[in-house]
Amino acid sequence: GDFAKVDHHRALRTGFPEVIWGPGKTPDQIAQIMEAMRQRNSVVMATRIEPDVFATLETKVQGLRYYNLARICAITPPTIEPQYPGTIGILSAGTADLAVAEEAAVTAELSGFHVQRLWDVGVAGIHRLLNNRHVIESASVLIVVAGMEGALPSVVAGLADCPVVAVPTSIGYGASFGGLAPLLTMLNSCAAGVGVVNIDNGFGAAVLAGQIVRTAYKLRK
Amino acid sequence: GDFAKVDHHRALRTGFPEVIWGPGKTPDQIAQIMEAMRQRNSVVMATRIEPDVFATLETKVQGLRYYNLARICAITPPTIEPQYPGTIGILSAGTADLAVAEEAAVTAELSGFHVQRLWDVGVAGIHRLLNNRHVIESASVLIVVAGMEGALPSVVAGLADCPVVAVPTSIGYGASFGGLAPLLTMLNSCAAGVGVVNIDNGFGAAVLAGQIVRTAYKLRK
Amino acid sequence: GDFAKVDHHRALRTGFPEVIWGPGKTPDQIAQIMEAMRQRNSVVMATRIEPDVFATLETKVQGLRYYNLARICAITPPTIEPQYPGTIGILSAGTADLAVAEEAAVTAELSGFHVQRLWDVGVAGIHRLLNNRHVIESASVLIVVAGMEGALPSVVAGLADCPVVAVPTSIGYGASFGGLAPLLTMLNSCAAGVGVVNIDNGFGAAVLAGQIVRTAYKLRK
Amino acid sequence: GDFAKVDHHRALRTGFPEVIWGPGKTPDQIAQIMEAMRQRNSVVMATRIEPDVFATLETKVQGLRYYNLARICAITPPTIEPQYPGTIGILSAGTADLAVAEEAAVTAELSGFHVQRLWDVGVAGIHRLLNNRHVIESASVLIVVAGMEGALPSVVAGLADCPVVAVPTSIGYGASFGGLAPLLTMLNSCAAGVGVVNIDNGFGAAVLAGQIVRTAYKLRK
Amino acid sequence: GDFAKVDHHRALRTGFPEVIWGPGKTPDQIAQIMEAMRQRNSVVMATRIEPDVFATLETKVQGLRYYNLARICAITPPTIEPQYPGTIGILSAGTADLAVAEEAAVTAELSGFHVQRLWDVGVAGIHRLLNNRHVIESASVLIVVAGMEGALPSVVAGLADCPVVAVPTSIGYGASFGGLAPLLTMLNSCAAGVGVVNIDNGFGAAVLAGQIVRTAYKLRK
Amino acid sequence: GDFAKVDHHRALRTGFPEVIWGPGKTPDQIAQIMEAMRQRNSVVMATRIEPDVFATLETKVQGLRYYNLARICAITPPTIEPQYPGTIGILSAGTADLAVAEEAAVTAELSGFHVQRLWDVGVAGIHRLLNNRHVIESASVLIVVAGMEGALPSVVAGLADCPVVAVPTSIGYGASFGGLAPLLTMLNSCAAGVGVVNIDNGFGAAVLAGQIVRTAYKLRK
Amino acid sequence: GDFAKVDHHRALRTGFPEVIWGPGKTPDQIAQIMEAMRQRNSVVMATRIEPDVFATLETKVQGLRYYNLARICAITPPTIEPQYPGTIGILSAGTADLAVAEEAAVTAELSGFHVQRLWDVGVAGIHRLLNNRHVIESASVLIVVAGMEGALPSVVAGLADCPVVAVPTSIGYGASFGGLAPLLTMLNSCAAGVGVVNIDNGFGAAVLAGQIVRTAYKLRK
Amino acid sequence: GDFAKVDHHRALRTGFPEVIWGPGKTPDQIAQIMEAMRQRNSVVMATRIEPDVFATLETKVQGLRYYNLARICAITPPTIEPQYPGTIGILSAGTADLAVAEEAAVTAELSGFHVQRLWDVGVAGIHRLLNNRHVIESASVLIVVAGMEGALPSVVAGLADCPVVAVPTSIGYGASFGGLAPLLTMLNSCAAGVGVVNIDNGFGAAVLAGQIVRTAYKLRK
Ligand SMILES: Nc1ncnc2c1ncn2[C@@H]1O[C@H](COP(=O)(O)O)[C@@H](O)[C@H]1O
Ligand SMILES: Nc1ncnc2c1ncn2[C@@H]1O[C@H](COP(=O)(O)O)[C@@H](O)[C@H]1O
Ligand SMILES: Nc1ncnc2c1ncn2[C@@H]1O[C@H](COP(=O)(O)O)[C@@H](O)[C@H]1O
Ligand SMILES: Nc1ncnc2c1ncn2[C@@H]1O[C@H](COP(=O)(O)O)[C@@H](O)[C@H]1O
Ligand SMILES: [Mg+2]
Ligand SMILES: [Mg+2]
Ligand SMILES: [Mg+2]
Ligand SMILES: [Mg+2]
Ligand SMILES: [Mg+2]
Ligand SMILES: [Mg+2]
Numbered sequence A, B, C, D, E, F, G, H: 001g002d003f004a005k006v007d008h009h010r011a012l013r014t015g016f017p018e019v020i021w022g023p024g025k026t027p028d029q030i031a032q033i034m035e036a037m038r039q040r041n042s043v044v045m046a047t048r049i050e051p052d053v054f055a056t057l058e059t060k061v062q063g064l065r066y067y068n069l070a071r072i073c074a075i076t077p078p079t080i081e082p083q084y085p086g087t088i089g090i091l092s093a094g095t096a097d098l099a100v101a102e103e104a105a106v107t108a109e110l111s112g113f114h115v116q117r118l119w120d121v122g123v124a125g126i127h128r129l130l131n132n133r134h135v136i137e138s139a140s141v142l143i144v145v146a147g148m149e150g151a152l153p154s155v156v157a158g159l160a161d162c163p164v165v166a167v168p169t170s171i172g173y174g175a176s177f178g179g180l181a182p183l184l185t186m187l188n189s190c191a192a193g194v195g196v197v198n199i200d201n202g203f204g205a206a207v208l209a210g211q212i213v214r215t216a217y218k219l220r221k
């Protein structure tokens, strides 16, 4: 329809195809955009899809798969293998940050990257992180997801020999102000080498991490 | 003068005498209040005294001493010995946080407490903190001072078996917003047992830490 | 499950076991964490549990008790006696602040402390506070809970000879901005000796107050 | 000049003549406006006049008087007697709030009202206020000036049988955010009957208090 | 119950009895407080009572009356006559501000004051206000209620020869930020003589206006 | 130099040449850019030029003229005549808003438009505006400049039969928050047909007003 | 009823009749105002009407039409032809901004203007915009609607030779803060000639754009 | 001294040595830290060094070099050659953003990376960017620096096939709020693959970009 101009060249230009952002679109609009995109892409993704929206979409779009922790739905080939070397390590500070961390993980996997997950290693029990330093050491790039005070990326960046993508989450209450607190924490990190994305933006973190791995891949050729 | 009603009973009521806050007062007003207070207290303190204000005060008040890192001036007895058991451990994240950390340290010492300082142990190099765990372990109460992202109190509180008083500082720039970033970080700490005071309020942190030690002292009797 | 790394050493390190924060977790996740924790702790607590979540939890976890005013559920021994000397006095400014004040009170009691409650003594009728000064005077540490303008901790700290833990609440409307108003009030208190915790964080206030009593207890030995 | 349209009817319409606000005006502009206003008014006032601006104004405008604590300059008759019954009581929480409190006091006196001052009675030492209840009881209207946490108006309004005008000041630091903290405190006062004016607006408080006394005066006729 | 300490002396001290603020209280708590208050007061009021809460209250408290536009319920004598001279004029800028304006009007009437209403006279059609100047001129005190940009009180205060109480409302959207926009507008009014209350606080405005009329009444005796 | 890429096509594309924004540039950089632009434009302007910067520029760039109230310097032909029909009416609320209002006026005049000024007609004395309605009625577009509460554009837009460009200024103090208050006021205007520009942005207002007149001019051909 | 004073002269004064803003009004109030307005206007509009409100209105007001994407309902003549020359071009950055863009489009069409729509041309795929430059070039005025980072108006204003009205939307999440992010972006546009309206205010943008076209129309006569 | 604990292992752990942040340190402290670091590092850097601080440092530390546009001083070997393959492209939106862009460029060069600069290509003249697409296409990673509305990174990320590091600057005024506006713009970018650092943090951007190149380098081996 006229309501959307799918950016079919995006994958050529930037390496990543357009991805549909669900909120504010009707299931009908999402379905139409998916159909248009499936003509040209082997993977078609939509993010921020609540279960009830998926239930409707499923009846309109064939072969749709739902990643419920990540709230992502996608048209995919039967199996998806990593197409790039290296590993994207994804850490979350708390159990409640999982939805965002999974949005990052699933986006990265559907985009052809290898992912290693490490959940619930927040700074209040720092040994949980220190005992898992191999995850930090073996990653090519790290995505660190944290709500509340959002201190984890600073500690990780002080230990890591690779880029760190920090994702603040809206998990918390009171003076968290919807994720403002961890966002500011991450922007003010005294450990350099940290790039921050929007609150709850697991998707954007995965694309950035993917771009980093792809850069490596291109340079190496 | 009429401009001030010194709260002479405060030491009796709360255990701590009134302390003069310098900003917004003329040197003359400060000198008059100091003279009034010296009648009844062995130690008379004023905080936030810039060097040039001290230079004037010195000519008006006899026996005044200046703690330049802490920007405190005080009338004191010749020597000040700790009057309470236990130790107040004071940690700072960066070198630039020193003025606030020293305000806390000098206030505590002038109030009769024993202080142990540990400077520049921010989370970007977490081993600096972990290598000094004896300071954390031997304190009765900890004051943790940090600017920029303010993550240090969370990590410390996850290691400490005592109360933690967190002091955000205005050290930083940009999205620090004058100390708002570390303030929110500390309020949202996922480690429990942390009490927060105002940005740059080393003085208040010392009084709170002192109250904690005094409570212990009273209970023990 | 992989979604959580329970910090079993926390009680050893800090004196307080980990406590489950309910929001953002499924009842299943909460139940699994509770079962894991009950292996090693005599008391297992979860906060911010709404009645309907409790109804589900009850069917999954045996011997669960619900403190409905405090929105806390817990596995406890049949009776809980104070294990520490002294008293934690808890004051609330208004009737509407009760949920937060009770979160503090139940947390403290389940952690082995003796609690004295004093509700609805806000500053608009200051005699209600002045007539109950014995509560202030007999406490080892005070938790003061207030929404709206949050002025109560300042007045109490001016009267008390012990540490004051201030808890702003989100009770209010308009320019309260979800508790920002009382939070700022408490941080700017002209009475020293006040430590502030997050908006509505009765739990954190209780842990801090508990740490203070424990410090006293340790020093006294 | 064209740069100003003096509102000569304002005194007729509202009972109070226009008053010149100094900032952003050159001394020349201020002097010209004063000369224009003196044709029709027995008292001509300008607020927010720093000493060096006054030094210049003095050379341009005859018979100018300076109230240095209040930073007000004015052309006045030789003596100014109260023209209205009743008393405007003005309270300040701290010594540092004096400039604002005096702006209110001088504005009220120059406008023909009787003023009673009570300085430095902040809530951290509540007995200082309670010992001076006669000031509260004998006033027709109260102006309460406070910085930092700004809790004084709530306590006063709970004791007073008359309207309370609350003036937040920018005195404080850190999380005071230039007076935002006491402003929010006063707006959220749980004691009803409090009207708030802008941060540091002693002038506006005096005009409002004056309107209140004039209303009384008009009704009584 | 223990959950509330009714301030029975408030009417004696301040001229106005305590009024129950509904949010955050159970119907049971509200009913119990009402019964306790009816022993000593001829009028007992509760504000912010939604229709469904009233439906429950009605079954518990005898003789309860509901003012649905104002969301107030009250126990009252059969008829309520003004007990004070003068008139409280109440103006609203838009139709959508009615709930707040009526909260002010009903509070004032139940407290014994005479009220004159003038609705929907916002500044976008200034003639609507100018054509009703008699309302402004005949009032002893004015309450001006406005959302969106909140400009009405400034215009009114430039015309009125009496105190103006300004009430910002949360009516609006986007950059209104829940009423912050009109709140700031009113605080920065270039017309002096305006006292501001909290966003949507029609109740507080009425109490302040009532105090002003009572002051007049007392002075006149 | 490499430091600047002058957008020489801008006049062709948008009808207005690039204008130099002074802050953050050295006088040398400004001078070089001016020399580059004078090759192709008959008028070359720089805004936000303080007197001392102009003093230096004058020695480097020939034929430079300074508009001191507007803080603009420019290279211009000897005389500048309006090149478009119609009038841009410019109103200011207070005397202190003059610098911003003059920035708008001089920009418009140097760009070839006819300007009519009307200063100091703020809403606190609404007759000053109503007595000058001919200015509103004869304009093709209005620029309305106001600080403090910024209410003037709403009132003007309710009277005007043409587009209104609203300019908030940073004139004010306290809860003006550097112009945030009038900015929000203008964005929330209940009178439609108002376009808002940045705080103190007299320049941008003039370009927008100019575009409006040029559109008219183009349509008419 | 008394609750509304319809500003019947507004069309005469400003060229646009009053339009009913739905929120905060009962369907009954809306219906009564519509009936009052239909006496004097050929088109009567109400904005922000949700489907369920329309369902009720339909039963009360005859001949009502609903524009569901725009959430506008209106009484209109059978056909509406453009009454003015020129075209209002309306661009949206994303599909999710459609509701706001349609509010602008329908308001403009019902007010007698010719509209050209261009949806989903956000800056992440700039060629979508550059390929449609004819829309920019043929418009007399442009309305540019964008959420998230709101960068589109800056790019458009750098290409357009006509006024640009920028509308930030609340589409986005996290650090969008309800539309604050695109609002600030648009206000700080480095491209001059941009007037900003409130977040989501498609209606206001259309009235401003309409005023611009009408000005052109008047000047041309 | 005790005031600093240089993190000598940082280069080993993270690939980048500690860098001294100048503000809040005395020249003496900076000099001492530099001397300590030169023992172990071939390059020693300090950022945010104003010219007068450098003048003092120069007399204390031998062989110090000053990069005045970047406000960086450093001890370096005679020549510094790139040690890594690939290019870090650095773009600035305006001339006034140069200081921040140069902080990034000099940091990167001193750290052994190859840099390509492209200044003054902001979105208001989009052809300036499109005409220089070779810079975007040949970079391994891009740093994009922008103040005011900060829209450049979104446009660049929509064109680039590599990671983008976005740096908001404090250049602007009014509703820029010290760089908050471009910060929010960048965080809300609808183009994915953008990592944001603190306002004015050219240093951090360079370290992050460097980590990205180093990752590529490590993966390629
Ligand atoms: N979860 C997400 N967070 C942020 N951006 C997203 C997300 N999912 C998709 N996007 C981006 O949103 C844009 C789609 O916007 P729209 O035109 O409204 O569909 C695409 O450019 C995507 O790259
Ligand atoms: N311009 C800068 N912006 C942000 N961080 C910096 C900057 N320059 C140095 N740093 C970091 O600041 C920290 C030094 O803090 P301090 O202990 O106060 O010297 C180091 O970890 C550096 O990596
Ligand atoms: N200290 C003050 N604070 C607030 N408003 C003031 C103050 N002094 C004078 N005013 C008001 O400011 C207005 C003058 O504004 P202007 O036209 O800029 O001189 C008058 O209406 C005065 O009533
Ligand atoms: N969507 C809208 N956004 C902003 N203002 C509107 C909108 N729709 C109508 N209005 C204006 O709101 C005013 C009506 O306010 P009220 O008296 O509450 O009905 C009128 O002046 C309309 O011009
Ligand atoms: Mg956990
Ligand atoms: Mg350091
Ligand atoms: Mg109560
Ligand atoms: Mg004092
Ligand atoms: Mg209306
Ligand atoms: Mg004036």
Ligand SMILES: [Mg+2]
Pocket (backbone or CB within 6 Å): A004, A005, G093, G094, G095, G120
């Ligand atoms: Mg799209």
Ligand SMILES: [Mg+2]
Pocket (backbone or CB within 6 Å): F004, F005, H093, H094, H095, H120
């Ligand atoms: Mg440029």
